[in-house]
Amino acid sequence: NAGVTQTPKFQVLKTGQSMTLQCAQDMNHNSMYWYRQDPGMGLRLIYYSASEGTTDKGEVPNGYNVSRLNKREFSLRLESAAPSQTSVYFCASSAGRVHEQFFGPGTRLTVL
C-alpha cells in the first residue's frame, strides 16, 4: 500500500497563476483533509471531506477550492495564487473523523 500520495512535491508559481494539488489514498478511507503548515504555526485545516461527494470549509478556506473526485482522490485548487499561499501543503485521510489521520509527504509551494 502506498498510503497517502501527493503530487507535485515542489512547485513554484507566479502571482495570479492557478494550479491543482493532487492527493490520493489507497486505504479505503472515508475522510480526507487538506492542511497548510507555515513556520511558527501549527497545521491549519483548509478543507475536509467526510465522505465521497461532500466537502466542508476548515479554518483557512479563502483562496482555495476542493474536489472529492471519488473515494480515493481529493484535490486542492488555487485559482489565482498569491504570495500568502506560499506554504507546505499536507493531505491526510482517516477511516472516519474519530480515527487517526494518515498524512501524505507534503507539497512545498512557493508563490512569487
Next chain:
Amino acid sequence: KNEVEQSPQNLTAQEGEFITINCSYSVGISALHWLQQHPGGGIVSLFMLSSGKKKHGRLIATINIQEKHSSLHITASHPRDSAVYICAVKSGNEKLTFGTGTRLTIIP
C-alpha cells in the same frame, strides 16, 4: 492564546536520556493526538488517546483530562528520535487543532 500549547519549543538531549514533551490545551476534547514530523517533512501519527496511557516501544503517552494536559515520554532516547513532535486535539466539532510542535535533537 493558542488553544494548544506545547513545551518546550526546543529540546536538546544526550543519547540515552529520558525525554518529556508537554502539551496543554484549553478546550474540551474528544481525543488527543501525538504526531512526529521528521526532518524530511513527513508526518506520522504516533498515538491517539482520550484517557490514561498508551505505550508503543520506547514511547509513552499520557493524558489527564481534568488537568487538560498530556505528556509524551521517550525512554532511552536515540539520535533517530530527532524530529518535531506535534500535539493535536480533537474538539466537539471533530476539528483537529494543532500545537506548533517541539523540536527534539538527540546528540550521540
